Amino acid sequence: MAPKEVKVRLEKLKALIDKYRHAYHVLNKSDISDEALDSLKHELKKLEDKFPELITPDSPTQRVSGEPLKEFKKIKHSVKMLSLEDVFSAEEFSGWAERIRKLEPSGALEFYSELKFDGLALSLVYEDGVLVYAATRGDGQTGEDVTQNVRTMESVPLGIPEKKRIEVRGEAIITNKNFNAINKEQKKKDLKEYANSRNLAAGSLRQLDPKITASRKLDFFAYDLIGLDEKLHSGEHGALGEMGFKTGGAYEKICRTKEEVFSHHKKIAEARGKIPYNIDGIVVSVNDNRIFSRLGVVGKTPRGAIAFKFSPKESTTAVLDIIVQVGRTGTLTPVAVLRPVDIGGVTVSRATLHNDDEINRLELKIGDSVVVGRAGDVIPDVIKVLTELRTGKEKNFHMPRVCPVCEKTVEKNGVNWFCVNKNCPARHREGMYHFVSRKAFNIDGLGPKILNAFLDYGLIRDISGIFELKEGDIAPLERFGEKSAENIIRSINGAKKITLARFIYALGILHVGEETAIDLAEHFRSLTNLENAEFEELNNIPNIGGVVAKSLYEWFREGRNKNLITKLLKHVEIINPKKRAPGKLTGKTFVLTGELEAMSRDEAKAKVRELGGDPSETVSKNTDYVVVGANPGSKYARAQKLGIKILDEKEFLKMIK
């Protein structure tokens, strides 16, 4: 190849490799296989080896560069790299916004809201379209020269179309996936694991050997642009994107009011699990750059921007005691009494410990310092015991050998202990909460707190008593004003008509969940039929196993329960299901697992039922189809094991169309 041709070929190769690099690392699109891209790079490398005078600093081959450094050079920032003040609540944020408003009383104040990455801040300087150096923040005035290492980061363009001298600021971060993979490797090699993604990003960039940095596969998100005199911060983001930098894209927003900031904050907090990087809040800046600079700097932080962090999902506190609750089915559940602590914006004083196996697994003692967190946003869990903080005064916990409520014996069944006394008062109170709950009688405004008051004041003795309450009975209870007493009575009266399935579910029979209740209602079509059913008949219903059949059979033969039903039927009108017309799914049993995009799981079940099919909760060899959505549970694995036909959402939607 003639030198002139070589030059043209080189330029084309570089442009193409760069295009794929941009598509893959900036746009997250994979337009070419790794092997194919490697082979392009290989060709480029061979040509450059032959014609070293043609190597340019922006060539993709220059990403992995030579020798380890002895030490980092210092680089003085031309414009100070400031850090941001943190706020954690809407209230604190409002305080900041009001201070800004006072300093800038005239005109509309627009905010730019973007992701707050948990990584390492970098400053990249380009001259004549080429990356000339990259530095860490350091103390804000002077950082360390990490140019060699930054060159290995695929999402940093080595060349840009802009020829002016510009400075790009952004964050070097690592995906959660890579973070976990690297820590796994560290562990394998008996090296220290990184505590968080920020430490890992910093540790990877402050490496004298760029090969280590390259192996860490860091990513770069740009958020500031100095040197182009953009009027708006949003304009800087636009310009950065055009120059080939990755920005927060769809997760960024111009907000015109405080409320818009709050809703953006909420949206990002909810999307957090889907974002592949660790983010710990949003950064809100005054969008108008002139106002931003007029607002100036206090200490090391600019007045015009703030980090609006997410409230932490984990916190540390002390376990003051472990108490045991008795549930509606008699299950004994140990509960940690915590020193009250704020998690995710609410004060928490209890955490579930599930069972004594869990306590043993955690090696938890009363008095321990612990990490507590909210996993599913409901009842917090104890995640970890900080044994390093023990004083020696901690006490072991033992599950009681008698029921803490009725003092009768308890028995272990699986991982749980049960109070076997069917008349245990604890059972009945929990059963009452269940009775009025949303999927049962759905009595609005009648929660555990009010039911407890009814019971404590002796207004009712069992759940049928609620149907006899009068407004005047409950009005004197201190916590209700006239109006809420009236509302409660109205919702109780409104709940007197109920479908058979809901009625069965409301009874709180052990092992009879919502789906089973629906199956039973469909099969028996009246309460009397169900009450009189023999064990054999119950056991022969599809989806109902021996354990459930036994539980049902025994429940309806218990004198107490018979009395309850008699009392309830004085007030309650049960709507029996109509005979279902056969549909295209008649005789087919479906189990749904994971999230569907087009509809909720309840909607999908209703659809299956409407077409004559039977939705079920458990996968067995009688299951015809398992519909698998996103993030499926163990049912998916079980279906595969049993060789059940698996449908994805598309196939399922086609079937129910």
Ligand SMILES: [Zn+2]
């Ligand atoms: Zn008991």
